[in-house]
Amino acid sequence: MRSLFLKIFLCFWLATILLAAEFVAFDQWNRREHGPSHRRAVLGNIVSLYGDRALQKWERGGSAALRAYCERLGQTAEMHAVLLDEHGTDLAEQTPPAGAAELAARVQATGELQVDHTATGLLVGTRVTGANEQPYVFVTEITRSPLRDVFGNPTTWMWRLLAVIVTGGIVCYGLARYLTAPIRRLRTAAGQLARGDLTARAGAQAGRRRDEIGDLGRDFDFMAERVEALVAAERRLLRDISHELRSPLARLNVALGLARQNAAPAAAPALDRIEREAERLNELIGQLLTLTRLESAAQTSDAVEVQLGELVAEVAADGEFEAATRNGHVRALCAHDCVTHGTADLLRSALENVVRNAVQHTADGTEVTVTLRAEPAAAPATAVIEVRDHGPGVPEAALQNIFRPFYRIADARDRKTGGVGLGLAITERAIRLHGGTVRAANAPDGGLIVRIELPCLRATPA
Amino acid sequence: MPEKTNHPKTRLLLVDDDVELCELLTQYLGSEGFEVEAIQDAATGVERALGGVFALAVLDVMMPGIDGFEVLRRIRARSALPVLMLTARGDDVDRIVGLEIGADDYLPKPFNPRELVARIHAILRRAGAHPPADAHEPAVRVAVDDVELDPGARVVHCAGRPVELTSAEFALLELLLREAGRVVPRDELSRTVLGRRLMPFDRSIDMHVSNLRRKLGPGSDQAERIKTVRSLGYLYVVSGMGRRDAAAGDAPGPT
Numbered sequence: 047m048r049s050l051f052l053k054i055f056l057c058f059w060l061a062t063i064l065l066a067a068e069f070v071a072f073d074q075w076n077r078r079e080h081g082p083s084h085r086r087a088v089l090g091n092i093v094s095l096y097g098d099r100a101l102q103k104w105e106r107g108g109s110a111a112l113r114a115y116c117e118r119l120g121q122t123a124e125m126h127a128v129l130l131d132e133h134g135t136d137l138a139e140q141t142p143p144a145g146a147a148e149l150a151a152r153v154q155a156t157g158e159l160q161v162d163h164t165a166t167g168l169l170v171g172t173r174v175t176g177a178n179e180q181p182y183v184f185v186t187e188i189t190r191s192p193l194r195d196v197f198g199n200p201t202t203w204m205w206r207l208l209a210v211i212v213t214g215g216i217v218c219y220g221l222a223r224y225l226t227a228p229i230r231r232l233r234t235a236a237g238q239l240a241r242g243d244l245t246a247r248a249g250a251q252a253g254r255r256r257d258e259i260g261d262l263g264r265d266f267d268f269m270a271e272r273v274e275a276l277v278a279a280e281r282r283l284l285r286d287i288s289h290e291l292r293s294p295l296a297r298l299n300v301a302l303g304l305a306r307q308n309a310a311p312a313a314a315p316a317l318d319r320i321e322r323e324a325e326r327l328n329e330l331i332g333q334l335l336t337l338t339r340l341e342s343a344a345q346t347s348d349a350v351e352v353q354l355g356e357l358v359a360e361v362a363a364d365g366e367f368e369a370a371t372r373n374g375h376v377r378a379l380c381a382h383d384c385v386t387h388g389t390a391d392l393l394r395s396a397l398e399n400v401v402r403n404a405v406q407h408t409a410d411g412t413e414v415t416v417t418l419r420a421e422p423a424a425a426p427a428t429a430v431i432e433v434r435d436h437g438p439g440v441p442e443a444a445l446q447n448i449f450r451p452f453y454r455i456a457d458a459r460d461r462k463t464g465g466v467g468l469g470l471a472i473t474e475r476a477i478r479l480h481g482g483t484v485r486a487a488n489a490p491d492g493g494l495i496v497r498i499e500l501p502c503l504r505a506t507p508a
Numbered sequence: 509m510p511e512k513t514n515h516p517k518t519r520l521l522l523v524d525d526d527v528e529l530c531e532l533l534t535q536y537l538g539s540e541g542f543e544v545e546a547i548q549d550a551a552t553g554v555e556r557a558l559g560g561v562f563a564l565a566v567l568d569v570m571m572p573g574i575d576g577f578e579v580l581r582r583i584r585a586r587s588a589l590p591v592l593m594l595t596a597r598g599d600d601v602d603r604i605v606g607l608e609i610g611a612d613d614y615l616p617k618p619f620n621p622r623e624l625v626a627r628i629h630a631i632l633r634r635a636g637a638h639p640p641a642d643a644h645e646p647a648v649r650v651a652v653d654d655v656e657l658d659p660g661a662r663v664v665h666c667a668g669r670p671v672e673l674t675s676a677e678f679a680l681l682e683l684l685l686r687e688a689g690r691v692v693p694r695d696e697l698s699r700t701v702l703g704r705r706l707m708p709f710d711r712s713i714d715m716h717v718s719n720l721r722r723k724l725g726p727g728s729d730q731a732e733r734i735k736t737v738r739s740l741g742y743l744y745v746v747s748g749m750g751r752r753d754a755a756a757g758d759a760p761g762p763t
Binding site: 293295296298 | 526528529532533535536539570596617618619620621622738739
């Protein structure tokens with residue numbers, strides 16, 4: 047059973063029912079212990095007393111006195127009583143209660159006290175003996191007096207048990223709700239915080255209580271505040287670093303422009319070189335900042351649904367642009383259009399770095415293919431993007447290492463093979479952030495295949 | 509120093525807190541034929557921008573303290589002065605927000621100063637401050653459905669009421685209207701409107717289209733005026749009334 051609410055609710059409810067059932071059973075056993083015979087005796091004694099009195103009235107005052115007595119009994123004790131002779135005739139000429147005649151006959155027959163349960167109460171008959179040894183039967187119906195309960199109606203304890211079950215259920219439900227609702231609220235807030243909403247709080251509902259759960263709620267809110275503050279501080283720091291690093295570069299570029307304006311043509315190559323180095327420096331700063339942002343908690347932009355087909359087409363088009371300078375091509379083949387959850391820009395950068403690498407390494411005049419397909423059979427459903435080039439490939443031992451920051455295959459930092467080795471590291475981090483994986487393998491007929499797998503929300507055939 | 513132009517130098521306003529960069533840019537742009545006034549303080553920058561003496565403002569949005577976008581907003585609230593934003597490289601939010609508020613173009617820092625000059629020229633050409641590249645092109649008014657555009661007077665009317673557009677939005681709308689019913693590729697839009705080829709990840713055109721849509725509102729039959737054609741470009745939707753072109757000399761009125 048997974049739900050704390052259910053656990054609390056059912057346990058308490060069951061306990062209540064068990065206790066009630068125990069009480070009832072004990073009560074029943076108790077009654078049985080003290081014997082129905084004992085009860086009967088008590089009941090018989092009481093009814094006999096009334097019966098004797100009724101007979102006395104009749105013997106002394108006739109049917110009028112008897113009738114008066116019976117009426118008084120009816121008013122004060124709520125007993126509908128009649129005195130019957132051996133033939134079952136009512137001596138006071140009243141209407142006997144239903145079933146009285148039959149009961150009286152039984153009393154006469156057995157000579158014993160008879161007790162019947164009627165719809166409204168008990169019908170009790172007992173023999174009373176007249177002055178001249180005549181047998182009479184005193185029959186009375188008891189509806190509301192405590193006498194009735196002496197015998198214990200079996201239906202009442204069923205109603206009682208039902209009442210316990212219902213009230214118990216309501217009370218236990220309320221208890222369980224009271225205990226688990228703030229826990230649910232805390233869980234929602236924690237989830238929101240983890241997903242990037244740094245303003246999520248457990249709120250007043252959990253925090254206002256004075257018990258341990260209330261303390262937990264307040265502690266959670268405090269923690270959330272700290273996290274929010276830390277992340278904001280880190281974001282600010284990254285932004286400031288970015289600004290501080292770029293300002294000198296901006297000035298450098300303009301100064302370079304000025305130098306070009308005034309310099310002799312002979313100086314042009316050196317100035318070009320300066321410009322190139324400044325550009326590399328700028329790219330390095332940009333990539334380092336991206337990498338840092340990816341690693342840290344400062345990267346918490348809202349995730350949306352991203353159409354991978356569109357992304358692949360865009361990156362391929364841009365790659366084509368670059369490849370054109372070397373007579374190369376970039377072709378996109380989409381078997382399906384897949385949708386994943388994430389940040390479009392990050393995914394685009396990640397894919398772009400791979401494609402650019404491929405374009406730079408692929409032999410002149412060859413084609414780089416970017417394919418996208420869905421693998422719904424995989425559990426969970428995956429979207430697979432593969433970038434294949436016709437370059438020299440990567441030594442087997444280094445296939446894992448190329449995704450490490452600053453890793454370059456050739457030790458000589460050759461400009462032709464481009465970059466400083468951060469592009470694939472950024473790709474790896476970004477894809478990992480999106481719950482995917484990226485791997486590289488050498489193609490059997492030369493070249494490198496980089497395979498990106500991402501969770502696929504849904505796929506449609508292209 | 510060679511004289512670049514015969515008429516008075518174009519005056520530029522530069523608002524950037526980096527005083528050294530301002531010095532360098534003033535010198536560089538000076539050699540390119542501009543007269544530059546550099547301001548480090550944002551509030552003063554807004555004041556000077558609204559003073560009405562400048563042809564264009566170059567604005568740094570990363571100034572500490574007051575938000576560069578706030579400066580842009582204040583300028584835009586009272587003036588159609590062309591503005592070029594200097595943003596942080598790789599920060600898409602800056603670009604998009606800036607273009608939404610109404611900047612004409614952006615350039616990430618650090619930038620190539622030659623690129624800066626090229627973009628300044630492009631903006632100024634659009635704004636009519638420079639003589640157009642093809643001076644012999646007649647200023648033909650164009651109207652499609654309920655939109656009328658007059659390049660000579662640089663005004664646009666939509667359903668009778670005038671619409672305030674930045675120079676980029678104006679040039680974009682003009683091109684779309686002249687090619688109404690035809691898909692205009694984004695590269696062509698970028699070249700004509702921004703004066704540069706479409707670069708990867710350059711969403712400026714998309715932003716300007718979005719602003720245009722917002723300013724013009726839905727079409728006469730509640731449909732979208734400018735349709736996005738995925739992976740191709742944009743087209744201006746022509747409904748029943750169709751195109752009406754008029755030469756500059758004709759009196760305005762329904763055809």
